[in-house]
Amino acid sequence: MRKFPIVMLTVALSAALGQAFAEEAPVSDKVRTSVLKRHPQATDMVGTMETHFGQQLLEVSFKDAEGQVLHELFRANGALFTGELVLENPQQVPPMVTDAVKANFPDARIEKAELVVNPNGVGEEYELIVSAPSGKWRVAVNDKGAITSKERH
Structure with missing residues (x-):
């Protein structure tokens, strides 16, 4: 019976880590x-x-x-x-994407950029690998400059 709280804690921590990585x-x-x-x-x-x-x-x-x-x-x-199309030069992303990264990750550098085109309609997203003082992040930014997802990489 005492194992139940430990199992539940382990499951909760695993779910939380899955969100972060x-x-x-x-x-x-x-x-x-x-x-x-x-x-x-x-x-x-x-x-x-x-x-x-x-x-x-x-x-x-x-x-x-x-x-x-x-x-x-x-x-x-x-x-x-x-x-996904890998951009040879990660700095090829539009300024609104770069601005979103700078606003959320001061002193960050975009290491890798991929373009994802929505097959179901209008729109693009950029998947970025960002190196920041807080660590490496995988960040998705849409073509309007809004971050749609971010997780530790």
Whole structure:
């Protein structure tokens, strides 16, 4: 009986940590098959849960035949949502995105930037890896300059 509070505390802490850090997630057979249809020689598939456009999505990162790392986003039912485009220069993000990062993370530097285009309508989000005095963060900022999600990286 005494173990019950400890178990509940462990579950609560695990849930809280899951909110703060990017969660690795399994890549289902359905998603794996979907990736391999478009990229027959894909290897090293890794899944991570992310939020874009208010939806919880599975990002699958993998290497293509040339060894380039690609990223695709999938819905909970395993259907392809969209891909992410890595920006070669993280400073290519629009000024409103940079301003949002500076406002929320003073003295921060954008290390990596990816563009996510909404396949269901108008809109874009930028997924950023931000290095700040408080640590590294994964931040999503929409094309209006609003932060839509942030979590420790």
